[in-house]
Amino acid sequence: MKAVIQYEFGNANVLTYTEVDKPTIGEKEVLIKAAYTSVNYADIKKRVGNKGKGKFPLMLGLDVAGVVEEVGPRSPFSVGDRVIAFPNNGSYAEYVVAKESLVYKIPDSLGFEQAAAMPTVSILSYMLLHEIAQVKPSDTIVIHSAGGGVGSMLVQLAKHAGVNKIIGTVGNFAKASYVKKLGADVVCTYETFSEEVLKETNGAGAHVIFDSIAGEVTGQSLECLAFYGTLVQFGNSSGKAGTIRTSDVHSSCRNLRGFSLGTTRERDPERLKPVAEKVIERFASGEVSIPIAQVFPLKETALAHQLVESRQYQGKILIKM
Structure with missing residues (x-):
């Protein structure tokens, strides 16, 4: 072959x-x-x-x-x-x-x-949104790399779930119209997203931030994550480790959650089957694409x-x- x-x-x-x-x-x-x-x-x-x-x-x-x-x-x-x-x-x-x-x-x-x-992007996105972050309709969320495969799927699923405000980040504004068409309410670049998120939330910060980039983006994400908010780390496309101080976590009551689809395929594959059935149904019906x-x-x-x-x-x- x-x-x-x-x-x-x-x-x-x-x-x-x-x-x-x-x-x-x-x-x-x-x-x-x-x-x-x-x-x-x-x-x-x-x-x-x-x-x-x-x-x-x-x-x-x-x-x-x-x-x-x-x-x-x-x-x-x-x-x-x-x-x-x-x-x-x-x-x-x-x-x-x-x-x-x-x-x-x-x-x-x-x-x-x-x-x-x-398979990879939709099953991962569904689990991140509904199982790992447990996003609520009333939340304001940030999706980094919103124009990428997982990011664009997260935007669609969040919109379908009725999330209050979806803020997407992109490397350049050439992808802004694409991300907005998928369902994002606000699109900003990595250079300005922290300030934009605080502005959009009247200084309160986002309830959930999905970070697949790590590096400097992780630290900047914590600057605009709300008290009791959740930072979900599921990749490091920047190739650099993010820095997190314990004082950024305990005193603000924030949550840090990590997830890997690869690890789950290896260690707990049965966990993926019900999720796969749900996303297959959504794709087959045309609800998402x-x-x-x-x-x-x-x-x-x-x-x-x-x-x-x-x-x-x-x-x-x-x-x-």
């Missing part, structure tokens, strides 16, 4: 389109013929080696949409089922293997492009990575098998 793998860390040129052996399934696993996969920023970080030593050859990719090709005995899935999944060892390939606990059926009404765009910025053929995966790194796009980047 065709796949994209890498033999070393580096820029997008290390991604190699090649022929590899078709994978085989083990106990309680399924083989999926992939239709599309998505490119997530986590793929970029893993490609350049920010997560320590890698085992090569390495295949990237977190999620996939496709059709079940092979199942084991007593499997809850059947050959021909349309599914989304989190594969075991990457998704940049024509065939992938996934554990049954991380495979979810999708209805015929949900196209493969939207299905492939949604993800704009598709561009679709690349598998052999042009390196170009897809370059576009993601440029941040000059809106929506999700997909790879078609």
